[in-house]
Amino acid sequence: MRKFFIAIPMMIIVGFMATGCSQQSVSKEKEVSKSSVLSQSSDKSVKEVVYEMDDILIKYPQIELKDNKDKSKKINTIIKDDISNIKKHYTSDSKDFTLEVNYEIKLLNDNMISILYKGYYNNSNNAYPTSFACTTNIDLEKESKIRLKDYEDVDIVTQVLLSDDKYELKTKDKNLAKVQKDYIKQKDEAWIKDSLLKADFSNNNGEFVYPEVFSYRDKNSLTLIIPIQHALGDYMEITIK
Incomplete structure (x- = not known):
């Protein structure tokens, strides 16, 4: 009889522990x-x-x-x-x-x-x-x-990027800014325009599309976000006033 009464609490403890583990795994989600x-x-x-x-x-x-x-x-x-x-x-x-x-x-x-x-x-x-x-x-x-193409003229923005003296880079590191501008110079007009037309989040037949380029406005300017190699900062921010 004594063994019977010992077994009951042990079963309760084991059951409690199992319930606790189950609740913990749920809360983690x-x-x-x-x-x-x-x-x-x-x-x-x-x-x-x-x-x-x-x-x-x-x-x-x-x-x-x-x-x-x-x-x-x-x-x-x-x-x-x-x-x-x-x-x-x-x-x-x-x-x-x-x-x-x-x-x-x-x-x-x-x-x-x-x-x-x-x-x-x-x-x-x-x-x-x-x-x-x-x-x-x-x-x-x-x-x-x-998206960018909805509120800016993509042809004009493309021409600005082809002329590196008409935009500014957010980075304050002059050496990094030079390397980032050289990266843009390596891109041809077709690539730039196509990337701008595809800029910002969109849906294609119900499928979410994560683009290469993003854009945002503030009071006085347009800023583009373009991905680059990790060594160059992962991404650059180009501001057009």
Whole structure:
């Protein structure tokens, strides 16, 4: 009888441990989101959302237009979809990875929002970590994503890139700036124009497309983000005023 009464608690303990392990594995898969209001005006406010799961940390904005909740929802869905696709792009085929993404709102007015994301990615198979940048641009009136070709003349931008004295590089390292300009000089007009036409996130027959080139606007200028070799900085930012 004594052995019987000892066995019962042991079974309960084992069962409790198994339940605890199961709950722990579930919580590990759980998304944790935190949000806070960063700025607000009479007609709109910006809320920061933080997504954390395992070795993923992503911060992104959500916009609240105070007189139009439906429009706010559509705009925020576009932003969240891009964030989801960035996450998938870097982690879908990876194991033992780290992904961090932060953002900066470069432009927010009555017509347009332009968001710059900067990130860091690494996994156990990489020889070195990678830095990257990408963007989301939204027409607030039409409640739709817009790309470089929708708000700039791609032919004019192409000619600017072919003439290296008409644009500036964000890097303050003069030697790096020279090497990055030499990289652009090696590209022909057809490559530049085609890359600009394909710039920014898009969908092709329902499939998300992660392009080579991204763009964003601020009050006074257009900036292009072009990927380059890791030794040259992973990407360059070209500003056209």
